[in-house]
Amino acid sequence: MDLSLKYSCIFICMIMLLPAFSYSQTLKSKAAFYATADGMGTPTGACGYGTYGKDVNNGEVCTASRRIFRNGAGCGACYQVRCKNSALCSEEGTKVVVTDSADGQETDFILSFKAYAKLAKHPSLAPRLCGKGVVDIEYRRVSCRYGGNLMVKIHEHSKYSEYLAIVVLNQGGTTDIHAVEVYEEESQQWIAMRRAYGAVWDLASPPCGDLKVRFLTSTSVETKWVQSDKAVIPAQWSAGLTVETDIQLT
Structure with missing residues (x-):
């Protein structure tokens, strides 16, 4: 052969044995955020994107846990993320691109500050949301449409x-x-x-x-x-x- x-x-054959992740499947987890000087992504992420990883999707990017990063297969994947605090968070949430990998405490996503702030109902509520540090979220995989x-x-x-x-x-x-x-x-x-x-x-x-x-x-x-x-x-x-x-x- x-x-x-x-x-x-x-x-x-190996891929067919992997559990399918449907784009319509909604899951629960927690999310935090990381800070950069401009609130965007980082050019040193584990995907190896360089400056693309900082600017892609207008800087609304995330660091994903190992189970979502999947040794790099998850690079470039897009997720719709929304937090569960109805007093502070919008129904829509934010769409993020995976550019990095790290395991936080009970979190599957560590969002760039710009992405995390978009979880809020209104920009004026973003400081209060950031003060929480970690929030409960729902997320699902979606198309990026670059x-x-x-x-x-x-x-x-x-x-x-x-x-x-x-x-x-x-x-x-x-x-x-x-x-x-x-x-x-x-x-x-x-x-x-x-x-x-x-x-x-x-x-x-x-x-x-x-x-x-x-x-x-x-x-x-x-x-x-x-x-x-x-x-x-x-x-x-x-x-x-x-x-x-x-x-x-x-």
Whole structure:
């Protein structure tokens, strides 16, 4: 059996054994917040997003517990979060993007200050809500709708042509990415990349030439490979380069 096909089967079988997380499923937990100088996210999150992790979704981002982060598969996932204090909190709450991972005391979410403040019914109530520190919440997974296609950024630690690392951006709110492969024209084979951490995937001694990329994705209803129909990573790639694919995940 072709090795690429063999590993694809293994990945798919493993994913099918995971419990499905429906976007309509509402769960209960607790949330806190973290402070930055501007109230936005942090560029040093465990997903490896860099400044994207600070600014994405207008800075309304979160640090997720290990069970939601899922070793990086949860990076880029979107959640609608609302707190249960009816005197202080709105019915709608806030939509956040997972950019980091940490386990707080009984919390599944640690929101950026900007996101946490949006839980309040009115901006004037935000200081009182923040004074609580930790609040009871309900949350559910929702679509992000980034407004753009899946993007691949060459990580700054990459070294042409010895070591290639990429960061996957605009991943999609209800779609997880479990594997990434690049296509080598010479051998006509897909080569598996390794999840280095978070949304960062790497490969030592990458093949030469333009590289097509495909992603093993899963939602609550299906698991499949998705592939860009155009060359994603150019032959003469360099660290910091960002390339948009023709793939859009929701």
